[in-house]
Amino acid sequence: xxxxxxxxxxxxxxxxxxVLDLAAQMKADRFNFKPLAGPQTVAVIFDKTSTRTRFSFHxxxxxxxxxxxxxxxxxxxxxxxxxxxxxxxxxxxxxSTIVWRTYAQAGxxxxxxxxxxxxxxxxxxxxxxxxxxxDLLTIREHKGQLAGLTMAYLGDAANNMxxxxxxxxxxxxxxxxxxxxxxxxPADAVVAEARGRAATTGGSVLVTxxxxxxxxxxxxxxxxxxxxxxxxxxxxxxxxxxxPYTVNAEAMAQAADGAIFLHCxxxxxxxxxxxxxxxxxxxxxFDEAENRLHAQKALITFLLVESGxxxxxxxxxxx
Numbered sequence: 214x215x216x217x218x219x220x221x222x223x224x225x226x227x228x229x230x231x232v233l234d235l236a237a238q239m240k241a242d243r244f245n246f247k248p249l250a251g252p253q254t255v256a257v258i259f260d261k262t263s264t265r266t267r268f269s270f271h272x273x274x275x276x277x278x279x280x281x282x283x284x285x286x287x288x289x290x291x292x293x294x295x296x297x298x299x300x301x302x303x304x305x306x307x308x309s310t311i312v313w314r315t316y317a318q319a320g321x322x323x324x325x326x327x328x329x330x331x332x333x334x335x336x337x338x339x340x341x342x343x344x345x346x347x348d349l350l351t352i353r354e355h356k357g358q359l360a361g362l363t364m365a366y367l368g369d370a371a372n373n374m375x376x377x378x379x380x381x382x383x384x385x386x387x388x389x390x391x392x393x394x395x396x397x398x399p400a401d402a403v404v405a406e407a408r409g410r411a412a413t414t415g416g417s418v419l420v421t422x423x424x425x426x427x428x429x430x431x432x433x434x435x436x437x438x439x440x441x442x443x444x445x446x447x448x449x450x451x452x453x454x455x456x457p458y459t460v461n462a463e464a465m466a467q468a469a470d471g472a473i474f475l476h477c478x479x480x481x482x483x484x485x486x487x488x489x490x491x492x493x494x495x496x497x498x499f500d501e502a503e504n505r506l507h508a509q510k511a512l513i514t515f516l517l518v519e520s521g522x523x524x525x526x527x528x529x530x531x532x
Contacts, residue, residue, distance in 0.1 A: 214520070215325075215328065215329065215330065215331060215520045215522075216331055216515075216516045216519045216520045217325040217328075217331055217332045217333070217516070218331070218332075218333045218334060218342060218343075218512060218516060219318070219321050219322060219325060219332065219334045219340070219342075220318075220334065220339070220340040220342055220376075220377070220380060221340065221342040221345055221377050221380035221381035221384060222380050222384060222406060222410055223342070224384065225384075226384050226385070226386065226410075226413070226414050228515070229346075229349070229381070229384050229385060230385075231515065232346060232508070232511045232512055232515050233346070233349060233350050233353060233508070233511070235511035235514060235515060236346070236350050236504070236507045236508045236510065236511035236512075237350065237353075237354075237507075238511075239507050239510050239511055239514075240350075240504075240507040243276060243507075244276055246276075246277060246510070246514065247277060247278035248277055248278070248513075248514045248517055248518070248523045249274060249277040249278045249279025249280075249309065249513075249523075250278035250279075251278065251279070252278055252279045252280040253278075253279045253280070253308075253309040254279065254280045254281075254282050254307065254308045254309065255270075255274045255279050255280070255281055255282065255308055255309060255310045255311075255312060255513070256282045256284060256304055256307075256308045256310070256311045256312065257270045257271065257274070257281055257282065257283050257284065257312040257314075257335070258284045258289065258291065258311070258312065258313045258314065258315070259283070259284065259285055259286055259314050260286055260292075260313075260314060260315040260316060261286070261314050261315070261316070261336065262286075263314055263335075263336075264478075264479070265477075265478060265502055265505050266314055266335050266336060266343075266505070267283070268506075269505035269506040269509055270312055270335065270509060271283060272506055273506050273507075273509050273510040273513070274513070276506075276510065277510055277513065277514065279309070282308065292320070297320055297323045297324050297327070298323055298324075298326070298327040299327075300324070301323070301324045301325075301326075301327035301328040301332075302327050302328075302329075305327075305328040305329040305330045306329065308330060309330055309517065309522060309523075310330055310331050310332075310333065310513055310516065310517065311324065311328060311330060311331070311332045311333070312332075312333045312335045313332065313333070313334065313335060314335035314336045314337075315336070315337055316337065316338050317337065317338060318334075318337045318338060318339040318340065320337075321334050321337055330520070330522065331513075331516035331517065331520055331522075333509075333512065333513070333516070336373065337373065338373060339373055339376060340373050340376050340377045340380070341373045341374055341377050341477070342377050342380075342381060343505065343508065343509055343512065344374070344377065344477045344505065345377045345378060345380075345381035345382070346381070346508035346509070346511075346512060347501055347502075347504040347505040347507075347508040347509075348378075348381075348435070348475055348477075348501055348504075349381060349382075349385055349508075350504045350507065350508050351473075351475065351497050351500050351501040351504050352364070352432075352433055352473070352475075354500065354504075355473050355497055355500075356432060356433075356473070359385040359386060359387055360385065360386030360387065360414070360415060360416070361386065361387070361388070361415070362387050362388070362432040362433065363387065363388040363389075363390065363430060363431045363432050363433070363469075364378065364382050364387055364388070364389055364390070364431060364432065364433040364434075364435060365390045365391075365392065365427040365428050365431035365433070365434050365435065365468065366378050366389070366390070366391045366392070366427070366435045366436065366437075367392050367393070367424050367427060367428070367434070367435070367436050367458040367459075367460055367464070367485075368393055368436045368437055368439060368455055368458045368485050369393060369397050369437060369438075369439055369441075369451075369455060370391045370392065370393030370394075370397055370398050370399055370420070371393065371396075371397040371398055371399055371400070372437065372441060374437040374477060375391050375393070375399050375437075376399055376400075376403045378391065378435065379391060379399060379403055379404065379406075379407035379418060380403070380406060380407050380410065382407075382416065383407045383408070383410040383411035383414060383416045383417075383418060384410050384414065384416075385414070385416070386411075386414035386415045386416045387416050388416055388417045388418075388419075389407065389411070389416065389417070389418050389419070390418075390419040390420075390421065390426070390427035390428075390431065391418075391419070391420050391421070391427065392420075392421050392422065392423060392424045392426065392427035392428075392458060393422065393455070393458060394422060394454050394455065394457075394458075395422050396454075397454070397455075398420055398422075399420060404418060404420055424457065424458050424464065425467060428464055428467040428468050429467055429468075430468065430469050431467075431468040431469060431472055432468070432469050432471075432472055432473070433472060433473055433474075433475060434460055434464065434465060434468050434472055434473070434474050434475070434495075435474070435475045435476065436458070436460045436476055436485045436486055437476065437477055437485065438479065438480065438481060438484075438485060439451045439452060439455045439481075439484055439485050440452075440481075440484075452484060455484075455485065458485075459484070459485060459486065459487065460474065460485065460486045460487070460490055461486075461487040461489070461490060462487065462489055462490065464490075465490055465495060472495060473495055473496070473497045474486070474490055474491065474493075474495045474496045474497065474498070475497060475498060475501050476491060476498050476501075477501070478498060478501075478502055480498070
């Protein structure tokens with residue numbers, strides 16, 4: 214069976230831990246894993262602009278011995294002259310993995326249903342699971358563990374990042390607290406799925422409008438931009454709504470001693486986070502950005518091995 218990664222719970226808790234273990238190995242021995250030797254080609258399709266996703270997938274695929282085929286917006290007939298299902302059936306005969314940064318989650322689901330090779334969600338309107346793998350790797354590096362730690366996410370809690378923190382954090386056995394304005398909280402279905410996963414891992418889920426309730430004793434403090442792609446016209450209005458959820462020195466003081474700060478970037482200093490926090494000693498945002506590379510390399514390798522499309526990752530080491 215071909216394995217895909219469309220949202221965070223597509224990995225079991227044990228599988229998520231395995232991917233993170235492999236990512237740590239690949240980070241320590243960066244150029245010696247070659248499961249894409251051939252080179253095999255990986256299609257990386259962008260419907261949205263990108264910095265970290267583009268660089269991390271391009272570099273990572275090359276480091277795995279493969280050929281990254283970057284498809285920019287408007288360069289393929291996908292979605293306008295040719296259906297997603299037909300596209301999947303064509304290109305999955307030519308590439309070993311499909312990575313897609315897009316809008317609707319339904320498109321990724323349709324792509325996966327018709328693909329012979331793994332499909333990876335590189336961001337959709339609903340989830341950003343590759344980012345959460347990088348974040349979990351970063352937390353583990355700084356804190357030594359994941360299970361039992363508390364993460365607090367503040368700001369727009371109705372977006373793809375909040376959804377993935379709920380699902381991915383619960384999968385890791387963490388206590389996930391999400392705080393935002395009443396009109397910007399995660400969908401009930403996402404919260405229910407996260408709580409279901411947390412019940413199997415010893416984690417927990419809290420959704421609140423009270424930032425202090427989320428922050429108290431948190432080991433990790435997280436935020437995201439208040440103005441995502443397509444929301445630029447709402448900038449000032451959204452800034453007023455989310456202002457009470459700014460991560461500043463006072464917010465960090467409510468967290469546990471030694472708490473770290475994460476942000477998936479790009480960040481807007483003076484809005485969702487102050488410069489003193491993101492540029493301060495608690496910030497791990499650039500470790501987090503680098504870890505996109507290592508986590509995604511491990512994920513690609515895991516999916517290929519589990520799909521029976523590559524040899525075991527240990528024997529995929531270069532001789």
